Amino acid sequence: MSKVLVSDSIDQAGIDILSQVATVDVKLGLKPAELIEIIGEYDALMIRSSTRVTQEIIEAGTQLKIIGRAGVGVDNVDVPAATRRGIVVVNSPEGNTIAAAEHALAMILALSRHIPDANASVKRGAWDRNSFVGAEVYKKTLGVVGLGKIGSHVAAVAKTMGMKLLAYDPFISTDRAEQLGCQLVELDLLFQQADYITLHIPKTPETTHLINATTLAKMKPTARIINCARGGIIDEVALAAALKAGKIGGAALDVFESEPLGESELRSLGKEIILTPHLGASTAEAQVNVAIDVAEQIRDVLLGLPARSAVNIPGLGPDVLEELKPYMQLAETLGNLVGQLAGGRVEVLNIRLQGELATNKSQPLVVAALKGLLFQALRERVNYVNASIEAKERGIRVIETRDASIRDYAGTLHLEATGTLGTHSVTGALLGEREIHLTDVDGFPINVPPSKYMLFTLHRDMPGIIGKLGSLLGSFNVNIASMQVGRKIVRGDAVMALSIDDPLPEGILDEIIKVPGIRDAYTVTL
Numbered sequence: 001m002s003k004v005l006v007s008d009s010i011d012q013a014g015i016d017i018l019s020q021v022a023t024v025d026v027k028l029g030l031k032p033a034e035l036i037e038i039i040g041e042y043d044a045l046m047i048r049s050s051t052r053v054t055q056e057i058i059e060a061g062t063q064l065k066i067i068g069r070a071g072v073g074v075d076n077v078d079v080p081a082a083t084r085r086g087i088v089v090v091n092s093p094e095g096n097t098i099a100a101a102e103h104a105l106a107m108i109l110a111l112s113r114h115i116p117d118a119n120a121s122v123k124r125g126a127w128d129r130n131s132f133v134g135a136e137v138y139k140k141t142l143g144v145v146g147l148g149k150i151g152s153h154v155a156a157v158a159k160t161m162g163m164k165l166l167a168y169d170p171f172i173s174t175d176r177a178e179q180l181g182c183q184l185v186e187l188d189l190l191f192q193q194a195d196y197i198t199l200h201i202p203k204t205p206e207t208t209h210l211i212n213a214t215t216l217a218k219m220k221p222t223a224r225i226i227n228c229a230r231g232g233i234i235d236e237v238a239l240a241a242a243l244k245a246g247k248i249g250g251a252a253l254d255v256f257e258s259e260p261l262g263e264s265e266l267r268s269l270g271k272e273i274i275l276t277p278h279l280g281a282s283t284a285e286a287q288v289n290v291a292i293d294v295a296e297q298i299r300d301v302l303l304g305l306p307a308r309s310a311v312n313i314p315g316l317g318p319d320v321l322e323e324l325k326p327y328m329q330l331a332e333t334l335g336n337l338v339g340q341l342a343g344g345r346v347e348v349l350n351i352r353l354q355g356e357l358a359t360n361k362s363q364p365l366v367v368a369a370l371k372g373l374l375f376q377a378l379r380e381r382v383n384y385v386n387a388s389i390e391a392k393e394r395g396i397r398v399i400e401t402r403d404a405s406i407r408d409y410a411g412t413l414h415l416e417a418t419g420t421l422g423t424h425s426v427t428g429a430l431l432g433e434r435e436i437h438l439t440d441v442d443g444f445p446i447n448v449p450p451s452k453y454m455l456f457t458l459h460r461d462m463p464g465i466i467g468k469l470g471s472l473l474g475s476f477n478v479n480i481a482s483m484q485v486g487r488k489i490v491r492g493d494a495v496m497a498l499s500i501d502d503p504l505p506e507g508i509l510d511e512i513i514k515v516p517g518i519r520d521a522y523t524v525t526l
């Protein structure tokens, strides 16, 4: 049974899902050295934001197949190191969107009305109404930096509070911004005009210290900055200095350059600053959402299925991936089959997407086919993450064609590869949305579900051949589960596809080829 290590606190709903397929160990508060010492035993690691998954940890995780981040930001995971090792990194892109957006909105209002300090003052026994005169957000300008999932929700709610919205996001269209009631502007203009600036961007080299002494100097002296995105987007030293000097009006921070926040000037400031300990995603609802979302993906990957929100494989929306998943399994099975029929050293893999598949995104299917093709060479080391890189390193060229015409099935996938055993092709389709069927081998029509052990023969369609093959297999104690012959013309060439219960014993292929009429025989394990 697989083993999963959960090293940050995760909702029980996630643990329950993982427990369906794995032994789950929850070990919180591990020091890096302790994690390095034990990670080698685990197939999966599930974290939130406290565990830093460094290259060293990834290298020590010799069995690791997947790292699941129960949240959005994966900046606490060395994703390139994981990719190099073929480890899938998944997150929950939407599970905590509302929670983080509502935290930012709460920060805006709490900062405007001095709620934390007023509350603390009453609790101390005072009744001071003069020190806490606030400001209204109505008709004020909110500058949203990053109009993605969280930024959009903040904008939508702020709009209903009567705020004027400016937004900066170089990757969002004017149309989308307009739909949200935002005016897309350059960053400098947003800094100059906004009364509130809320950050909803990832931390990248471009966004690190985006808010610094220079940009702070462009803002209104009354401007309030909210950061519920990532620490390090704001230069904390510059922010503390600007607040002290009255160059800006206030700040509310949920995230910090270093977490937990250590010694910091920020702690010494008064009601102009609100600090929360990275609580953006800390709602009961969000924690259930992210735990389920990520645990399901870990479960799927441990079962050999693709993950819907992998950050280090060519991404597709979860809906598209969910729809493509059965076809990805078809592609992988066909890749594995054609790879074994063709033998090693495949240089070109031809993939034809037929029918409804022709209009689909092909990349996941190509990746899945390559994963199958390379399985014999790399076994468990090949996965959806590294299949393309491994194929490229082996000089395998992929040629993709599309044919939208519908034949017998809504969508079929045809793979052809040339290797040390010659050129071979296989075609497959889905029956009833999920059931894989082989519909063609080497140009001969068949209709069989793939099975773990299979035998294919190329033979002359003539009386007695099936009986002879059956007797031969029987003499080697090989039990045939099913058999089908595919032929184009009567008494011409034909292909026989047999499902057998056990692997074919050593040496039997040579005997099969000696049967008069049989020209070639191949055995595969799927």
Ligand SMILES: NC(=O)C1=CN([C@@H]2O[C@H](COP(=O)(O)OP(=O)(O)OC[C@H]3O[C@@H](n4cnc5c(N)ncnc54)[C@H](O)[C@@H]3O)[C@@H](O)[C@H]2O)C=CC1
Pocket: 071, 072, 073, 074, 093, 096, 097, 100, 145, 146, 147, 148, 149, 150, 151, 168, 169, 170, 171, 172, 200, 201, 202, 203, 206, 207, 228, 229, 230, 254, 255, 278, 279, 280, 281, 282
């Ligand atoms: N405080 C907390 O507990 C939480 C924090 N987060 C953080 O919130 C941030 C936003 O998350 P989502 O909205 O889910 O992400 P998202 O990916 O939906 O949106 C990010 C937006 O930032 C934009 N962007 C990227 N680079 C930019 C740049 N240089 N300038 C301006 N815009 C840029 C992108 O185009 C995108 O629209 C992330 O950093 C995430 O890690 C998310 C959840 C909880």
Ligand SMILES: O=C(O)CCC(=O)C(=O)O
Pocket: 048, 049, 070, 071, 072, 073, 074, 096, 278, 279, 280, 281, 282
């Ligand atoms: O797990 C958490 O509480 C942090 C959430 C977060 O920062 C994120 O999802 O990016």
